[in-house]
Amino acid sequence: MKRAVELRHLTKYYGRARGIENLSLTVEEGEIFGFIGPNGAGKSTTIRALTGFIRPTAGSARVLGMDTASQMPQILAQVGYLPAESAFYPGMRVREILQLSAALRKKDCRAQARQLCERLELDPARRAEELSFGNRKKVSIICALQHQPRLLILDEPTSGLDPLMQREFFAILRERNAQGTTVFLSSHILSEVQRNCGRAAIIREGRLIACDSVQNLARTAGARRVAFHGRADLSDLDGVRDLQSDAAGCSFLFAGSINALMRRLSGGELEDLTVTEPDLEEIFLHYYKKEGEDR
Amino acid sequence: MILIRHELRQSARPLVIWTLSISLFVAVCVFIFPTIEGEMDVVGEMFSAMGAFSSAFGMDRISIGSFMGFYAVECGTILGLGGALFAALTGAAALSKEEQGHTAEFLLSHPIRRSRILSEKLTAVALLVLVLNLAVFGVSAVCILAAEKFVPWKELLLLHLANLLLHLELAALCFGLSAFLRRGSVGAGLGIAVILYFLNLLSNITEKADFLSWMTPFAFTDGADLLIEGRIDPARLLVGLGFAAAAVAAAYQKYGKKDIQ
Structure with missing residues (x-):
């Protein structure tokens, strides 16, 4: 070509x-x-x-x-x-x-x-x-x-x-x-x-x-958008960015160990869970994030 | 040819305004002369004895009591300076207006070499200057025929030819400058025209400043010299053409490699 x-x-x-x-x-x-x-x-x-x-x-x-x-x-x-x-x-x-x-x-x-x-x-x-x-x-x-x-x-x-x-x-x-x-x-x-x-x-x-x-x-960025309703302790979990939480649940970009994430989620009380490809805006933010801006 | 046509269309309005303004002033001067002719001998003597002022305008060498003396001093100044301002403004804006008006992106995104853009714009500037000078010459000849019943063709042609060459040189100088400018072309054009005009006045006042006459194209349009010598000073004309050629060459050199913003 x-x-x-x-x-x-x-x-x-x-x-x-x-x-x-x-x-x-x-x-x-x-x-x-x-x-x-x-x-x-x-x-x-x-x-x-x-x-x-x-x-x-x-x-x-x-x-x-x-x-x-x-x-x-x-x-x-x-x-x-x-x-x-x-x-x-x-x-x-x-x-x-x-x-x-x-x-x-x-x-x-x-x-x-x-x-x-x-x-x-x-x-x-x-x-x-x-x-x-x-x-x-x-x-x-x-x-x-x-x-x-x-x-x-x-x-x-x-x-x-x-x-x-x-x-x-x-x-x-x-x-x-x-x-x-x-x-x-x-x-x-x-x-x-x-x-x-x-x-x-x-x-x-x-x-x-x-x-x-x-x-x-999206794959290179290595991140997924994770969202759930319910409660789970994500404190100090590596790879979490753009964390948005409220009383109903939370949503975040995750680029860390999937096993570590699953252990944290299984220790909580979840009503539902979705894991999706991030959109381009999230990828863009991934590439533009500076050190210290992970959370 | 497309750009020449485009440039002529874009400049049509200023061309008409400047041509009408200069023609009007020239016509008024021509028609005024018969009504003040009787007093002009006295006035002429008075003006010729005003020292530096008389020298600056060449009135110590020609009498404004004669029609051509009056025409060379009064109409020569109007045409010389008015046409120079038009030529300087047109030349200085030729290239810089594209960046100033943000139309450079439109123009330069078309398959046209920068050297061709320069050639067509330079041709358009020269045509505009030529049209203004021809129109003023035509109006002037008609007015003189109507007012004086006789046209001194040789002197008139010489005066207008010298002014045409002055305007072309000035346009070329400002065109060269235009390649280096991104904005402020009006100020630059006006400044150059006025400075060169005053350099000529200074060079006329004292022989010590005669060297300045080699730097300004107004020197070879001096009405007194033209009427007395009956020709344009070839040495000063050649120097002027050299300056013009150098300015145009600098424009090609600069604009060919210029980063357009």
């Missing part, structure tokens, strides 16, 4: 300030890949290196088999990019922005643009400065999609979109993905990555700390 994105030891410093450090990851063609991290972790820096806005301090990035250092126009011809914040030239109508974007790509995208405007309920006759944040986002989405790119690079794509529009947007993404488009989705909304991505990478303070399928990430 061809690689849509290949980062090798990618490093970017802004003067002395850290952007990303020694970042290596690959995204195969046809994937919907999640890129997770809080604000300031280095997600946007990574994306800006992929799109050629910034030059890496060290390392390399290849997109669709081409080197970002020397083949940016060829890469961008096959990439659709959705920025986190959408800004357009003053005085232009939506239709003119879409036409300008298509003209810069030397493509006739009118049919696609019309179809996408209808699906995203965007009026192409409106002026850009009159649009709400969400509607400006829709213009950017259409600019990214209308030329039917091989790779979509999306930076916080759903910010500003209402839940119905988010659903429609992901429906479009899944359709495009079914047609072979690779999606690189950067987000701090873990649930949308969990619902839509097959694999994901987690970035922390500019460094990659995990990269695997969403299911494997």
